[in-house]
Amino acid sequence: MSPPSSLWKVKDVPDDPDKHDESACHAFDAPAGVKILGARVRGKKHKHEGTNCDDWFEFAVAGPWALIAVSDGAGSKKFSRVGAADSTWAAIESLKEALEEHQISPRDDWGRTLPREETTLVFADPDVEHVQLALHKAMRAAYEAVRKAADLRARDPRHSRLLPDGRNLDILDLSATLLLAVHTTIRHEDQDYSFVMACQVGDGMTAVLEPGGRLTLLGVADSGAYSGETEFLTSERNLARENLARKTFAFCKPLRALMIMTDGVADDYFPNDPGLLRLYGDLMLNGILGVPAVSNDQIAAALVGTALPTVAAVEEADFQSAIEPGRAPSPDQVLIGSIAAFAERLNRPLEGVLASPALLRAGQKFRNWCKANTPQDRLRLWLDSYYVRGSFDDRTLVILSREALS
Secondary structure (H helix, E strand, O other): OOOOOOOOOOOOOOOOOOOOOOOEEEHHHHHHEEEEEEEOOOHHHHHHHHHOOOEEEEEEEEOOOEEEEEEEEEEOOOOHHHHHHHHHHHHHHHHHHHHHOOOOOOOOOOOOOOOOOOOOEEOOOOOHHHHHHHHHHHHHHHHHHHHHHHHHHHOHHHOOOOOOOOOOOOOHHOEEEEEEEEEEEEEEEEEEEEEEEEEOOOOEEEEOOOOOOOEEEEEOOOOOOOOOOOOOOOOOOHHHHHHHOOOEEEEOOOOEEEEEHHHHEEEHHHHHHHHHHHHHHHHHHHOOOOOOOOOOOHHHHHHOOOOOHHHHHHHHHOOOOOOOOOOOOOOOOOOOEEEEHHHHHOOOOOHHHHHOHHHHHHHHHHHOOOOOOHHHHHHHOOOOOOOOOOOOOOOEEEEEEEEEEE
């Protein structure tokens, strides 16, 4: 399946101040066998106009915690990329200081919803409330970092010449969203539980996928005054305690994956529930996330009774997704598999395919999707290549996974 022919161009980014790289990807191991990988790519609109990618992400480890920050600079603001980069860096540094020595205490009833005061939204357990306060402090630290970055550039002629009427830069020129998530592992009833807390200002999405396939969204996108608008970190009212508390969500159960993304990805998988199940399936199908090992006999048995009853039928089936014109570095470097198309070819519901390692392995094993050496490079290549009609924004996705990467 191919997208319509495109008149979109791909222009290099000019040598303006605070130039960003075209894309980035990273991965590392977090505590308790958890893996993290993330990537960002320049959107189709930015490529067409020859402007910078405005997204940024950072992640780090502090003691038993994995810390993640993702930001999307406002497309209408010339130097929002600076706000995105500086806010994520400052937030991570603040979270390191607050959580490195902090531990969540053991308890016997982790299966319950974490108790929280109805009006103030303060968590009843002090160790849990400490994490919420750390996230809110990190939001304020991010704001202060953006304010400082604006002050440093306020009278710089290199920046002024790129702004309307040559005016001085101000903090609104660095407007950006910010999504934060922290994770630690708790041993409970002889299995690993994931304690996750997330907070956000602006749009984008944070989601948890449980081992049984249940999806939990840990975010509510902020809306601006008009349709299609969002709120930004640079508006101080968004940092009010009551506003941040309403945007803070906790989770403590066994976890399969945690996904944090800017709206450039979230909007492509809207509505996010259940759309992000399809996102997770696409990540597995394209070799970015691992699929549990199964034997060839198990694969053959799982295919019996589907509309693709043999390995040969899978090899011949077309469940390739379209490639974004101008995005992929070369048509020879990337093929994109679609989990929705694969489920349709199998004549099985998407949830059933996602629950079957044998079917997932069949779709992954007999195609050479996303040809890159590492999972993070495959993630970057996939983000830069998949096609969704009307999608033109920067794309950033960070994934924390308990399962082996491919």
